[in-house]
Amino acid sequence: MRKNLLQSFASLGLVQLINYVFPLITIPYVSRIIGPEGYGIINYATAFVAYFNILISYGFDYTATRRIAADPDSLGTVFSEVLTARIYLFLISTVLFIISLFIFTPLSDHKTVAVIVFCSCLSTCLTPQYVFQGLQYLNIFAFTNFIRGLLNCLLILLLIKQADDFIVLPLINLVLGVGISLFLIVFAILKFRIKFHFVxxxxxxxxxxxxxxxxxxxxxxxxxxxxxxxxxGFFATNAEVGYYTTAQSLIFIVINVINLPLSTVLFPYISKSFSNDQEEGLNVLRSILPVLIYILTFVGILIYFLAPFSIHLIYGNKFDNAIGPLKILAFLPLISMINTFLGIQTMLNLKMDKDFFNVTAMAALIGFSLNLLLSSQFGFMGTSYSYLLIEIFVFAALYITLLKRNVNLLLADKFTPNAMINIIKRIVFK
Incomplete structure (x- = not known):
């Protein structure tokens, strides 16, 4: 099991890393052509459409994964239920999006970009990620991500030649995203002999x-x-939105290279450990978490001190204003990873879904108010501080909630050098 776990993480981690090597080739090229304003337009539309992606996804990548990991024989039933549900949710999202086009000015000003970005929700509707996660069959999933990254890189270099070509970026993402999702769903049906029926x-x-x-x-x-x-977007120019989203995008690269493969690989493994014995699942988390905290603390230090160099190298001098936000968000991958372990990996496996929701709902209320205040007063720098502060709040709230249930994942003896060596040995050599 541990060998498969290590191989799965190494596979996903390597592919994610390669996937973000491609942008390191294309971003310096694209950013110098479309500039902060082009990035701001695309990233605003992407942020808005994210709500519809969340609705269509409906958390099935976790709940359906948990069901399949616990009972592989339920695969056909789960697949049919999830796909049918997502089709309904996509149709509802389409109606809501059309209405939004006429209400929100930043969208109506750039309708074509907004429509193209929304159509990428088809990928969320179709992708059977939960199938591969639940069965811990991730190699094909990782491989297709690599193919997508490679094609994305080639198409950008071939098609984007001038500032107005910024619209090509979301178009490429749409075509590749839907294409890969179609391939994965056909592959899953054939590989695992899934019989779909409309529920x-x-x-x-x-x-x-x-x-x-x-x-x-x-x-x-x-x-x-x-x-x-x-x-x-209501208080800043497209360029200022571009500065903030540039910094956030670099942070998300780190999160996707490290945190996402960990979450994808570990969730079904940890779910299975919890299904065997609750204490076994908690011990797995207590052993892994300290190693990741050390690694991501070091990563955060690197991000902070290399922020000016990274922005200049990747985006160019036009994006100098993104250096400040990047420094503020430098330790976000660390905090985000801890919150994922405390919330998704622990609370969901302990069936504490309601507690998890209560914490996130409180964070949403405080976060929105804080963001409204800081963004209106300090622009994109205020937005950066708001994001960091609310993630720290989420950590504190999740940790305290678990302590009230007598669950403590951060044990001092697990952070010693000997403990680090032992857990690495167990993962690598057993």
Missing amino acids: QFKKVWKLLIEERMMYLSSFVVSIYTTTNIIVL
């Missing part, structure tokens, strides 16, 4: 009610992660 609306509605806590938690989290961009 009745009554049963879909029951599923949506049962899984609502995970969706609501994802939605409220977006209020203090994605809404910051939406709010900033």
